[in-house]
Amino acid sequence: MQAGFLRVCLVVVAAIVNHPLLFPRENTTLQESDKEIIQKLKKHEENLKIEQLRLEQEIARRDAEINMILEGKEENKLPWDFWSTISMVIFLLIEIWRQDFQDGHLQEPNNEEDDMSLWGNIFQAVSLPNKTALATFYERVIRSTTNDAARTREFVEGFADDLLEALRSVCNRDADMEVEDSVGVGSMYENWRVNKPLVCDLLVPFTPPEPYRFQSEIWGSANSSPEDKQGYGKIKVCRPGEEATGCICDKTKLGEDMLCLLHSKNNETKLNSEMEVLLCSKNTQNLDTDQVMKWFQIAVTKAWNKISHKYEFDVTFSHLDAPGALKIKFRSGKFITLNLTPVVQYEDSDAYFISHFPNSGLPNDFSSGTYWLLSFAVYERRFLTEMAKRLPENSCHLSCLQILTFLHQKQSALTGQSGLTNYHLKTALLHLLLARPALDWSFEKLDARLREILKYLEKSLHEKKLYHFMIGNGSLPASICLPETFLVAEPLNLFRQFVLHRSIYKKTMDSFYEMLKNASVLINEYTLHNRFEPYGIAV
Incomplete structure (x- = not known):
């Protein structure tokens, strides 16, 4: 009996120690493309099932012997059925846990944390047009439109x-x-x-x-x-x-001969x-x-x-x-x-x-x-007017916004509307206008400011936070004359929908990075297309 008991315990310990969830190896991130690891896991699973079947047969064979032995044991000792039950329960829990792990984690290709780590490396690899290309594009395409x-x-x-x-x-x-x-x-x-x-x-x-x-x-x-x-x-x-x-008649008891004319x-x-x-x-x-x-x-x-x-x-x-x-x-x-x-x-x-x-x-x-x-459209227009007086002549702040909205509109035509809108692009610009010194917005720095706005948007998308520019912004110039009620209010997160709707968020992130990857191609294509059409833009 003792040998059988030790054998059961060894099998249970071996199953627990070798289980990938309870005692993970150095790398527990199982990629769907890693065929070798998946094959090992399947082989390990089959071995566990064979061992479990053999154990069940061994337990069934010894049932009669165990029952006879238990009849002569002292009452204060635990019965053999107790150890058998514990063994089966442990195996059952391990099997359930393994199934949950395999179904819930190994087979989930769209894990948000994995997406975030992937997304975070895309911006570094994206090559945006240089200063000369952007300036040429702006003159031939953007300016002619307006x-x-x-x-x-x-x-x-x-x-x-x-x-x-x-x-x-x-x-x-x-x-x-x-x-x-x-x-x-x-x-x-x-x-x-x-x-x-x-x-x-x-x-x-x-x-x-x-x-x-x-x-x-x-x-x-x-x-x-x-x-x-x-x-x-x-x-x-x-x-x-x-x-x-x-009405006051709701608060005051009128006499019997009095009537509220209203x-x-x-x-x-x-x-x-x-x-x-x-x-x-x-x-x-x-x-x-x-x-x-x-x-x-x-x-x-x-x-x-x-x-x-x-x-x-x-x-x-x-x-x-x-x-x-x-x-x-x-x-x-x-x-x-x-x-x-x-x-x-x-x-x-x-x-x-x-x-x-x-x-x-x-x-x-x-x-x-x-x-x-x-x-707050009137206040936003007033803020841009005020800032234009402080910025260098021929500043690039509106040029950045124009290029961004152009790229965003073309991307939306390719992949459909996402959760990112022109208003979000404008809000990002307004925040950076308030934060950056006026001299940083000279037209010679168009490429640097454009990249900075995109990085600001990327950061906001990752954090799912982009605050309304007017509500709760105590840094606004007094000349804007925004009512105190809105200055002291709690900031309003324009990206709150991304917290509530994961599918919209994923589509928005995919569309945003697709826009970044397509930026150089679109700008070069439209610049060349309008080389001999200085007075119009093909839409």
Whole structure:
């Protein structure tokens, strides 16, 4: 019996010691391509199974003998069945652990840590164009694209003013919104738009008719928004005489002979029905993004019908998932696109609640329902204007952004959209503009600054952290005049979606490094293609 017991123990110890998970060798990283190691593991597994089968037969053969022996043993000694059970349990655990290890680790080719180590070495191996090639590319391709940007802006602004004036005239002044003058934002007004067609983005602030008013609420206020809605806010339509906390008649007990003229049944129906059904979410006083979009599209259509006879071109909606994505098509076949987007001003600042903004580089569905995203586009344009005054003449900061957006757009056409957007590229530039001395942005350092922005983006992607430039940035110049509320707020991570969605993250990283590898080829190809076409770019 003792010999059999020792034999069982030796087999168990041998199985444990030789198991690759419990006692790993010097290199436990098993590559799928390492056939020799995999073959050894399979052979080892087969030997274990043979030994296990032999052991089970040995145990079965001795069952009768063990039972007879156990009958004559003292009660304080452990029965032989106990040791047999322990042996079988240990083998079972080892087998389960081995299967889990093999299925979960050895056969997982897309382990994120392995990807990270692979990705981290790619940038060092990428050869970006030199200073001369970049300068030539910029002059022949980028600069030629923006020659007519000023004329496009001038035409669009004039047309937008005429269209909004017509819109005001067709609106119901008692129930409709009051529309203010448009505000130009985005790449066309910051002078870094590259890819055609040239698109102008115009914000159109609107307010409710008297005596209504808007009451805005941002994240971090008394009624906080959910964690995933940081950067968003809600807009409440306050009825006449009503504060955000409610009418005074809700707090004061009125006498039997007294009546609240604002909230009597008759007046309540008359005052609330048109306004709240038109723009608010059902059974609430909160502005709904889709309701506002429908209202604005109908209003723009009426306005164009009123003035269309004055123009010799056609205007249509280029797509219906944005309030005012318009396409102006001339008889010659050429066209101009613009985005008129209704927004609500946040208090007395230049920050605006925005529902849809297709060319901001943000997802089309970034706002939904009663949650509106805060846009700091006016402040970003102001910051770039301020920095331009401090930087050397003919600085390279916008040139870097133009080259990056060009490469990104071409890569997106090849491999599809990823989680990286033009807005992320712009945010990286803004952070580096604030951190670097002004002299470092001379045009002679274009290649160095371009490489630095790419390395900054790579670092941010690896860490899955790219903070919003305006929110929580206490280093902003005082001349920007950003409200204190946003300066002291918690920083907003624009890459938070990568933490939540691993598949999007992997596609973004693959696309980013593919863009780096294709950069030299694309730049050389477009430079040569435009060698004899100094006034245009093939798109």
